[in-house]
Amino acid sequence: MSIFIDENTRLVVQGITGRDGSFHARQMMEYGTNVVAGVTPGKGGQTFEGPDGRTVPIFNAMDEAVASTGANTSVIYVPPAFAAGAVMEAADAGIDFVVAITEGVPVLDMARAHAFARDRGTRVLGPNCPGLISPGKAKVGILPGQIVAPGPVGLVSRSGTLTYEAVYHLTTAGIGQTTCVGIGGDPLIGTKFIDCLAAFKDDPDTKAIVMIGEIGGTDEQEAAEYVKENLDLPVVGFIAGQTAPPGRRMGHAGAIISGSAGTAAEKMEAFEANGIQVAKRPVEIAELIRAALQG
Amino acid sequence: MDLHEYQAKEIFRGAGIPVPPGKVATTPEEAEAFAREFGGMVVVKAQVHSGGRGKAGGVKLAKTPEEAREHAARILGMDIKGLTVHKVLITPAEDIDTEAYVGVLVDRNSQAPMFMVSAEGGVDIEEVAHTNPDAIRKLTVDPRYGLLPHQAYWLANALYDDPGLIRQAQKVMGQLYNAFVNAGASMAEINPLITTPGGQVKAIDAKVSIDDNELFRRPEIEAYRDTSGEPEAETEARDADLTFIKLDGDVGCCVNGAGLAMATMDLVKYYGGEPANFLDIGGSSSPEKVVNALKIITADPAVKVILFNIFGGITRTDDVANGIVEATRNIDIDVPIVIRLTGTNEELALEILKNAGFEAYTSMDEVVSKAVELANRA
Incomplete structure (x- = not known):
């Protein structure tokens, strides 16, 4: 067994079209993580090209991504100014587990986001963290x-x-x-x-x-x-x-x-x-x- | 980022907190002129990023403008805990009836802003927390609602019995919370918050630390940055987007990742050496970053050896090795460099480094003990 993530993890990548988001989305897919969706506002309807010809649908917002794919976990690669907002959006969309990789998020932003996520029963890992890995099953983040x-x-x-x-x-x-x-x-x-x-x-x-x-x-x-x-x-x-x-x-x-x-x-x-x-x-x-x- | 008292007071005044006037002087003559302007007794206060200014002789009462000049002459250029005083604040002396403490900071445990207030002000609050914890009233603020009026009243009620004073202090609590949030602070403190014989509440000292992560969206606060008190190398490192902290040893450290950088410094100490610095070059370790890091480390004449400790995770270590070779080709370095690279493609990386004439290792213990040996021999 393992904790927090395993073969049942269905992952959304928030910020999948950015430099870090796209690089690590591919790395996670190569490792075997089930990446089911990406979110970048304004790029909904496009497709993310993963390794080995695999593709991932991109959505404008988290609620659409969750409704369409049954995602239960998300990982955040968006810039610091938007990271706390991304955590709250994921929590509102019903995500169980949010992994916030972004470094440099204002602390008072996170104070609000943590309170918001707690109220909705969403677990947050991070921010400013490398994520986690359950060897042989899934990795979420940059390890x-x-x-x-x-x-x-x-x-x-x-x-x-x-x-x-x-x-x-x-x-x-x-x-x-x-x-x-x-x-x-x-x-x-x-x-x-x-x-x-x-x-x-x-x-x-x-x-x-x-x-x-x-x-x-x-x-x-x-x-x-x-x-x-x-x-x-x-x-x-x-x-x-x-x-x-x-x-x-x-x-x-x-x-x-x-x-x-x-x-x-x-x-x-x-x-x-x-x-x-x-x-x-x-x-x-x-x-x-x-x-x-x-x- | 720590602010000076006069900067913190500007922020407090902007939020409506009653703060006596003040002017910043950089010469004794200016100090005298400002004292004359204010008339009466003034306080001359060293503006330096350090506590314990009073104890160090950096805060003096002056009865006349001439005395203000004399005090300023003594305080300007003074060394307080390794920091040179370049500015003094001149402010009218207040008649003090009582001194209280009011502070708000980000509390890790409750993950929210927390107020701490005490009727025992004017002294170190950590001291009060230690000797008389019951004298401190604490309140966690829900950051989504902010400080509510009844909460501000509850805090103020811990300071005074007089209803008029409580009202004034209640207002100050709300103003302080707004100042804290709007400045992106991690800590804001009034110590002391005084009452005057005339029944007025005033903030006569101010301390604010800003969350560095807020600075990108607050240029007006970033403009408060005063680098005159910090080592030049730290200013250069910040401009180069590197995290660097100068220490007193002779083993220059260049590491990727903050945790590994600390662990490397600790290991230097373990093997009988002293680290010259903390330096995190970040994950990608591009040649440009390596060049900047080397320039900053070698600018310190105390450095006798340079120690690289790189863990290549996603980044392939052979890429990092090529980066180091390329970077060192273009700058003159007259101290030995020892390098440790571990992770993906480490055999390849070692070969690249050895071909370029470096001492290269894969074990952290081996490279650190080697670096210490070289430093102690030099």
């Missing part, structure tokens, strides 16, 4: 499909390339994954560590979990408590930003130590205090997981 493999590990991370790094070590060590989720580097994200942990808990195929956090906020600390109280699976954690100076935004909008809160040290302590094994270096993640799976 490289060739570095994953099916297997027993669930992975959740705030980062992009650091996630790839960890997954790559797992895969080359012969350890596959149920689902790898990039929850995003923004201060306001729709799906947090705890949501992913709860989903992995209900997935019988997930036998161990990797959690990759970074400085800023308290989500890792809350997730650590959740692990202690609710999970029987082994969990391995890693925190980036031990050398980050306070008060500076480290690339990700959410990666900032405010005052003395949100440091890597306090997160690593929370991990250790709650029975999560802490990898000191990225390469140790795979080593610790291998030991945990064998034990």
Whole structure:
């Protein structure tokens, strides 16, 4: 099994005619994701040319796309100024799961969009995230499909390339994954560590979990408590930003130590205090997981 | 992006918040002239992107215009937490009866704007939160409705007993919320919000941070940017669309992705080195970006080695390798470069780099320990 996406995912690509949207729509189709529709206002009725001669119908609006294709998931590649609007449009159209890839979305826009989506029972992943992949079943977003493999590990991370790094070590060590989720580097994200942990808990195929956090906020600390109280699976954690100076935004909008809160040290302590094994270096993640799976 | 006090006050005044007048001086003579204009006692306040200005001696009361000039002469050019003061704000001194704290910020947990108010103002609110959390009243605002009048009243009611003062503060709450939203702020703070013996509520200090993601649609706020306090390299990096933060070490880091960049810095430290910078060159790692990144890193004389750490996901690593070779061909670099590339086509990438004379690796640990060794030897 897997979490959030699988072979039943029917995907709409919002912004399918843009540079990133079209490139990644093809990548997702090549991986085997069932891309059923694209949306670009003003280009309804046109057709998107996918790989191997496959085509995808383009619609002007989300409600048309959902009504015509039975889509249940969407992925957003539209520019920052329109991304929050795209999330709300997807939620209004009845989409269950929205993955917002766009980086640089104004935070107050997302505050409104998250509230709107919550009211409609729509799960949002991101924004400013790489998406997710359930190896062998589907990928939604921009994660490289060739570095994953099916297997027993669930992975959740705030980062992009650091996630790839960890997954790559797992895969080359012969350890596959149920689902790898990039929850995003923004201060306001729709799906947090705890949501992913709860989903992995209900997935019988997930036998161990990797959690990759970074400085800023308290989500890792809350997730650590959740692990202690609710999970029987082994969990391995890693925190980036031990050398980050306070008060500076480290690339990700959410990666900032405010005052003395949100440091890597306090997160690593929370991990250790709650029975999560802490990898000191990225390469140790795979080593610790291998030991945990064998034990 | 942090604003100066005088900029934050402009925004607050525009929203209708009662803020005493003020003028920005860049010379002691100007300071004296403005003090004379205002008449009476004035406060001379350093305009610098840092807290703790008062403690550092950057805020002084002046009884006469001459004294204002003397204070300005001392404060201008002063160093406050590594930042040089280039401007001072001259503002009339107010008679203060009480000092309160009013702030609004984006709260991660509730995913909404959150007000924090306290009758114990004029001090560090983190300190109050620590020592006397009951003295702070908090309110989460539903961003779809904004701050409702009864909520503004509830906040104001925590500050004062006098109905007249509560009314004035209620109005300030609403005005502050509007200023916060309209400026695209991530934080807006009045500390202190004072009452005068005459029964007036006034904001005599102001602090605003803008959400960087808002700046593309707010040119009037972007115009407030003051780069005089930041390292030149950070300004250049922003212009080149790179995320760069200067640090104190000697291992120059060039990485794709913010998380991996932080993890790389941490690993430098793990192996006994010190990173010279944080630098995220982004996903595509085009030759142009690599050139700009190298220029910025090598401009720092402390850098003794340059460390590339690139994970090629969708981007093929052989393309990245070609980019690095092309980029380094055109600039002179007199420190060693070590490169790590992992991901799609890594064998091909390694060959390209080695043929071009670079030390190339696929393991992050190997390349970082090598970089640290080179830096410590140099």
